[in-house]
Amino acid sequence: MSTTEEPQKLYVSREPVFPKRVSGTFRNLKWIILIVTLGIYYVTPWIRWDRGPNLPDQAVLLDLANRRFFFFWIEIWPHEFYFVAGLLIMAGLGLFLFTSALGRVWCGYACPQTVWTDLFFTVERWIEGDRNARLRLWRSDWDVRKLRLRVTKYAAWLAIAVATGGAWVFYFADAPTLLVDLVTGQAALVAYVTIGILTATTFVFGGFMREQICIYACPWPRIQAAMMDEDTITVAYRDWRGEPRGKGKRRREKAESAIATSYAAGPRVDGLEPGDTSSSRTGTDELGDCIDCMACVNVCPVGIDIRDGQQLECITCALCIDACDEIMDKIGKPRGLIDYMALTDEANERAGNPKKPVWKHVFRLRTIIYTALWSAVGIGLVVALFVRSDIDMTVAPVRNPQFVTLSDGSIRNTYDVRIRNMTHQPTDFEITLASDQPFEVELEGQQGNIVNVPADSTHLQRVYVIAPPGSEAADSNLTDFRFWVEDLSTTTRTHQDTTFFGRDLE
Amino acid sequence: MSEHKNEHPDEQKLLEGDPDTTGHVWDGIKEFNNPLPRWWLWTFYATIIWGIGYTVLYPAWPLVNGATPGLLGFSTRANVAEDIQRFEEMNADIRTRIADVELAAINPNDNPDLYNYAIQGGAAIFATWCSQCHGSGAAGVQASGYPNLLDDDWLWGGTVDEIYLTVAHGIRNEDDMNSRYSEMTAFDDILTDEEITAVVQYVRNISGQDHDGSVVDLGGQVFYDNCASCHMDDGSGDQFLGAPNLTDAIWLYGGSEEAIEHTVRYSRFGVMPPWSAEASDAGRLSEPEVRAVSVYVHSLGGGQ
Numbered sequence: 001m002s003t004t005e006e007p008q009k010l011y012v013s014r015e016p017v018f019p020k021r022v023s024g025t026f027r028n029l030k031w032i033i034l035i036v037t038l039g040i041y042y043v044t045p046w047i048r049w050d051r052g053p054n055l056p057d058q059a060v061l062l063d064l065a066n067r068r069f070f071f072f073w074i075e076i077w078p079h080e081f082y083f084v085a086g087l088l089i090m091a092g093l094g095l096f097l098f099t100s101a102l103g104r105v106w107c108g109y110a111c112p113q114t115v116w117t118d119l120f121f122t123v124e125r126w127i128e129g130d131r132n133a134r135l136r137l138w139r140s141d142w143d144v145r146k147l148r149l150r151v152t153k154y155a156a157w158l159a160i161a162v163a164t165g166g167a168w169v170f171y172f173a174d175a176p177t178l179l180v181d182l183v184t185g186q187a188a189l190v191a192y193v194t195i196g197i198l199t200a201t202t203f204v205f206g207g208f209m210r211e212q213i214c215i216y217a218c219p220w221p222r223i224q225a226a227m228m229d230e231d232t233i234t235v236a237y238r239d240w241r242g243e244p245r246g247k248g249k250r251r252r253e254k255a256e257s258a259i260a261t262s263y264a265a266g267p268r269v270d271g272l273e274p275g276d277t278s279s280s281r282t283g284t285d286e287l288g289d290c291i292d293c294m295a296c297v298n299v300c301p302v303g304i305d306i307r308d309g310q311q312l313e314c315i316t317c318a319l320c321i322d323a324c325d326e327i328m329d330k331i332g333k334p335r336g337l338i339d340y341m342a343l344t345d346e347a348n349e350r351a352g353n354p355k356k357p358v359w360k361h362v363f364r365l366r367t368i369i370y371t372a373l374w375s376a377v378g379i380g381l382v383v384a385l386f387v388r389s390d391i392d393m394t395v396a397p398v399r400n401p402q403f404v405t406l407s408d409g410s411i412r413n414t415y416d417v418r419i420r421n422m423t424h425q426p427t428d429f430e431i432t433l434a435s436d437q438p439f440e441v442e443l444e445g446q447q448g449n450i451v452n453v454p455a456d457s458t459h460l461q462r463v464y465v466i467a468p469p470g471s472e473a474a475d476s477n478l479t480d481f482r483f484w485v486e487d488l489s490t491t492t493r494t495h496q497d498t499t500f501f502g503r504d505l506e
Numbered sequence: 507m508s509e510h511k512n513e514h515p516d517e518q519k520l521l522e523g524d525p526d527t528t529g530h531v532w533d534g535i536k537e538f539n540n541p542l543p544r545w546w547l548w549t550f551y552a553t554i555i556w557g558i559g560y561t562v563l564y565p566a567w568p569l570v571n572g573a574t575p576g577l578l579g580f581s582t583r584a585n586v587a588e589d590i591q592r593f594e595e596m597n598a599d600i601r602t603r604i605a606d607v608e609l610a611a612i613n614p615n616d617n618p619d620l621y622n623y624a625i626q627g628g629a630a631i632f633a634t635w636c637s638q639c640h641g642s643g644a645a646g647v648q649a650s651g652y653p654n655l656l657d658d659d660w661l662w663g664g665t666v667d668e669i670y671l672t673v674a675h676g677i678r679n680e681d682d683m684n685s686r687y688s689e690m691t692a693f694d695d696i697l698t699d700e701e702i703t704a705v706v707q708y709v710r711n712i713s714g715q716d717h718d719g720s721v722v723d724l725g726g727q728v729f730y731d732n733c734a735s736c737h738m739d740d741g742s743g744d745q746f747l748g749a750p751n752l753t754d755a756i757w758l759y760g761g762s763e764e765a766i767e768h769t770v771r772y773s774r775f776g777v778m779p780p781w782s783a784e785a786s787d788a789g790r791l792s793e794p795e796v797r798a799v800s801v802y803v804h805s806l807g808g809g810q
Contacts, residue, residue: 008528012541209545216543400643404807407659407754409714414656414807444805445614445621464807469755 017303020131024322045170086381097370099227101362103234107315120206127153157207165198211302230343231361235316237307242290296320392420393485395496402501409469421453428488435481437473440466477504601794609666628802651776659756663745664810670800674782681788682780688748694771701728712741
């Protein structure tokens with residue numbers, strides 16, 4: 001209980017974190033992910049992809065001005081936005097899947113905040129040295145050396161930040177042209193503003209905010225908590241094995257030397273054989289495997305002690321596992337004092353049962369359902385991608401008024417037919433109609449049934465459908481029929497069903 | 507190993523009475539002390555400073571007559587006026603061309619850009635000035651005699667040039683000397699009830715509707731004597747006089763016996779204002795606007 005005399009502090013300053021360099025399995029995995037993800041991010045806009053004349057040759061391009069998204073051989077029009085929606089659903093389900101199976105694995109390995117912070121740490125380490133050197137520098141008074149190191153570090157961070165913001169805008173315009181424009185001051189204001197904002201956020205978030213973003217700003221960790229269950233793999237400390245902790249190495253050495261002495265002294269009075277290294281003999285039975293070396297704490301990028309149990313700050317980056325395994329190797333104890341495990345493992349292992357394999361945690365009904373849903377959306381999108389045609393039509397019946405009576409008594413309905421020519425050449429389209437009624441079709445402003453639509457564009461064609469006087473369609477309320485649009489050069493066809501309003505004589 | 511040592515470290519802390527709490531207890535539930543980060547506080551102060559700066563630089567505080575103008579002189583009204591100005595400058599060329607070119611040449615094949623502009627602009631003009639009477643879908647209102655502009659029957663002509671004249675000068679108005687003008691006689695005092703009934707049946711006959719055949723011969727004679735001078739011998743009307751075609755399926759005020767009889771007895775006098783500001787002081791539309799809305803109306807399906 002805190003003291004009542006002294007008013008409690010409502011705010012705390014950030015505790016600076018100086019993570020130590022670490023090597024190991026998970027650190028190597030993180031290096032690979034860092035290089036691959038950053039590589040993809042920075043290189044992608046520069047990949048060229050020939051699409052013929054009049055179309056951009058950038059492999060990945062979000063052309064907002066022309067409402068087109070280019071992704072290698074795929075071209076998405078605004079009406080195909082369901083692809084984007086589908087990808088977002090897949091991303092969501094993918095996060096559900098990974099969170100329920102592997103906990104905050106996104107936070108620990110792939111989140112841009114983590115990846116860029118990791119990169120900033122690396123740069124910091126190069127310039128200012130490892131944990132102890134950085135701590136010393138932080139505590140030391142300002143002098144020329146400190147100033148030089150700080151300026152160098154901030155300059156390097158700023159360079160990374162500018163490159164990050166700069167790479168972003170290349171996704172939205174032809175990258176080589178834009179780079180020249182940016183350098184010569186010719187680019188649009190929005191490009192500079194975007195770069196400026198992203199440079200600032202990268203610099204501040206990666207250099208100064210770091211774990212504060214994950215703890216205070218990001219909603220995702222709080223949502224993830226709802227998706228984890230007792231079988232979710234997360235980073236944890238086997239306290240039943242490690243506790244009570246103690247600087248045991250030295251005491252152990254002492255104990256071993258005592259045993260060595262016992263060999264010389266011959267049979268002991270306590271009846272144990274010389275050379276018995278059991279813990280009861282060496283006097284280390286009071287201590288667990290944790291030697292309290294603080295390696296796990298020193299490498300932690302969010303500045304917590306994993307031995308306190310699961311904490312909301314933990315992004316499960318697994319660097320403490322690498323750090324602890326290294327120590328366990330050194331003191332000759334089995335690895336895995338800090339390890340990936342699930343909540344159910346605790347009771348299980350306390351009861352002395354063997355460790356449950358990770359795959360048994362991962363493959364369970366919940367994750368299988370997520371995988372099935374994720375795959376179903378993915379397969380759906382791939383199928384949609386292959387079955388979609390180069391022409392598309394929408395029909396909007398004009399219902400104000402529902403119909404028009406012509407002077408000879410025939411009934412006319414009007415339809416706004418939008419034809420999308422997604423081929424790369426101007427194309428003649430024939431608009432026809434399938435019905436058992438004696439309908440006539442007329443196109444506003446066109447002779448006959450054929451309309452020419454320029455390459456890569458949409459044409460709005462007003463179409464009149466006329467039912468002769470006395471015909472069934474003219475004198476009944478609703479008649480269904482089908483519009484057909486055919487590309488005359490390739491005979492690709494597409495259709496749309498709609499209805500005809502007649503005079504309701506009832 | 508003691509039982510206590512096997513407890514989770516957090517639990518240990520709690521058991522040892524170590525946790526940092528605010529001292530607040532509700533029903534035995536203690537509130538942990540989780541102070542906010544200091545930078546959060548600084549961010550809050552920064553938003554206040556930003557807010558003060560914003561109200562100084564931009565219009566903000568309401569006063570009796572308007573608001574404080576702000577040091578930057580920002581005004582959404584001025585921005586809109588600038589936008590309008592810029593649009594008009596952008597469109598000046600196309601508006602000149604629309605005013606100059608022959609109306610019939612504004613079609614999707616000869617001048618697709620002009621046609622597109624006229625249709626889009628015409629639709630907006632129609633919605634603003636014409637839809638009050640003719641309806642937003644241009645289908646008119648039969649009960650009030652506002653013509654349907656979608657069909658193929660035209661009182662004063664359905665070519666784009668005739669439509670232009672109607673829009674520019676209006677119909678039966680006193681504001682424009684060139685407005686279209688004609689007036690049907692009210693036959694209530696001129697014809698007998700029997701003659702009126704007969705001519706109504708005759709008109710229903712020539713328009714192909716149900717009618718009383720026994721009076722059609724008399725009605726034909728009445729029609730020939732009184733109506734044919736404007737509506738023509740065969741009842742097909744005369745667009746020069748704005749005399750409607752009585753033989754088709756389209757009726758300005760309805761084709762029922764009651765509606766036709768009302769027209770014969772008391773006549774009709776539908777009016778339309780002049781829209782061309784050049785032709786009349788009452789006009790509200792510029793020449794390119796009149797031409798654009800004429801092209802738009804012509805494109806609605808009835809244009810000839």
